[in-house]
Amino acid sequence: MTSAQVMKTACKVCGVEVERCAGCERERCEAMICYRCLRLQLGQSLAHPHVHGG
Amino acid sequence: MGFNDVYDYVDGKLDWLAAGLPTEGTNTLVPRAGDVARSDAPTCRMDETIDDVQERVKAGGWDACVVVNDEHVVMGLLRSKELEEKGRPVEHVMRPGPSTFRPHVSILEMATFMREHDLKNSPVTTSDGRLVGLLYREDAEREAHESHSHDDHAAGDAP
Numbered sequence: 001m002t003s004a005q006v007m008k009t010a011c012k013v014c015g016v017e018v019e020r021c022a023g024c025e026r027e028r029c030e031a032m033i034c035y036r037c038l039r040l041q042l043g044q045s046l047a048h049p050h051v052h053g054g
Numbered sequence: 055m056g057f058n059d060v061y062d063y064v065d066g067k068l069d070w071l072a073a074g075l076p077t078e079g080t081n082t083l084v085p086r087a088g089d090v091a092r093s094d095a096p097t098c099r100m101d102e103t104i105d106d107v108q109e110r111v112k113a114g115g116w117d118a119c120v121v122v123n124d125e126h127v128v129m130g131l132l133r134s135k136e137l138e139e140k141g142r143p144v145e146h147v148m149r150p151g152p153s154t155f156r157p158h159v160s161i162l163e164m165a166t167f168m169r170e171h172d173l174k175n176s177p178v179t180t181s182d183g184r185l186v187g188l189l190y191r192e193d194a195e196r197e198a199h200e201s202h203s204h205d206d207h208a209a210g211d212a213p
Contacts, residue, residue: 022153024171031170042163044156046068 013037065181071158072181087164088157090197091178091187097122100129100145107144108137118175120185121148127183128154133174154179157186164189165198 008017009027011034021029022038039045063070071077074088096119098107111119111132119137121130121144130148139147154177155164168176168191178186 021171023167024173025149025153026171029171038153042155042159042167044068044072044159 011037013041069181072156074157074180074186085161085197085201086157087155087159087161087178087189087194088186090161090164090193091157091189092193093187095120095185095188097126097185098132098144099123100143100148102144104132104137104139104142104144104147107132108140111137118188120177120188122185126185128152128177128179128185131177152177154183155189156181161194161201162198165191165194168194 008019009032010016011018012032014034014037016034016036018032018034020027021032022035023029023031023033033041040047074086096107096111096114096116098110098119098121100121100123107119111117117134117137119132120128121132123129130144130150131152132144132148136147136149157178157180164176167173168189173191175188175190178189180186
């Protein structure tokens with residue numbers, strides 16, 4: 001891998017591509033999680049009730 | 055309805071909880087991250103040097119320091135590894151924008167999360183980023199275990 005390439009991996013909860021774990025800030029994590037899922041999992045924010053924002 | 059003064063907390067219930075403000079009900083008996091986080095954790099400013107900070111941190115028996123601004127908003131974190139970078143300014147060495155957790159998260163959830171992610175400590179902040187304290191995994195696990203044991207005893211006492 002060249003220095004220009006960035007390691008990509010996926011959130012274990014929703015599958016979205018992330019560069020590092022939002023929980024521990026590591027590039028490799030057994031429980032990789034994205035920022036959004038982290039907030040929802042720990043009840044730090046709520047899922048938006050409507051896609052259209054109503 | 056018998057209320058004299060009624061206020062509307064416009065930022066919502068979740069923000070109220072996240073600020074560690076008082077709550078009522080049976081759920082308040084559950085220990086939270088904000089209750090267990092060490093509020094006396096050392097802090098430093100970005101314009102200090104690691105040498106000054108390290109001396110202060112080690113003298114107090116700590117192994118981490120939270121970097122804050124004048125409003126006590128968390129800017130970064132210095133863990134053991136960063137505290138060894140002698141002669142350098144804090145700003146250049148700190149882990150910027152660390153993941154932070156809200157005070158209302160249950161200690162059982164925090165203990166599980168910290169174990170899964172192998173986190174030794176994590177800053178707990180209000181939703182506007184102000185430091186509440188530094189939560190250590192050992193404290194979270196101990197408190198979660200005690201809380202769980204207490205629940206088991208309570209269930210055993212029930213007729």
